[in-house]
Amino acid sequence: MPIPSATNSHLIVAGFHALSDPIRIGVLEILRKREQCVCDLCDALGVNQSKLSFHLKTLKEAGLVNARQEGRWIYYSLNLPQFTILEAYLAEFSNNKVIASARLCCD
Structure with a gap:
């Protein structure tokens, strides 16, 4: 599995943090x-x-x-490309068919 770039790592961490609250999940729903x-x-x-x-800031x-912004109101919508980044990150785990067994590291 490739290591995410620094930019993607930040987006992945921020994305999963944002998904960790019931109110924020409610907003997304x-x-x-x-x-x-x-x-x-x-x-x-x-x-x-x-x-x-x-x-919403989170x-x-x-x-x-x-x-x-439209007049005095702010309208919110989903940013689907960010969900694609999170989805791709998670897909890498399920696509990894080879599970290496632990090797002894302290002989």
């Missing part, structure tokens, strides 16, 4: 259907805007969501 504004995400998840802003920094 909602965005699977369509782009949403912050107010609609708050209503759907039952959280206030300041709490949701923290989670998702955005991980590259999992895109944000665009």
Whole structure:
């Protein structure tokens, strides 16, 4: 399995960190259907805007969501290429058919 580049390593770590919270998973599930504004995400998840802003920042920094401003509202959508990077990283584990047995390292 090739070692991810420094850039991909950062994206992989940030992506899996972002996926480690139930609220952020909820945001992604909602965005699977369509782009949403912050107010609609708050209503759907039952959280206030300041709490949701923290989670959206984490998702955005991980590259999992895109944000665009329209007037005073910010709309969020999934950034599918980042999911492809995470998927490819995980696929390398399942594609690795050879499992080497441990060798003695301290004789």
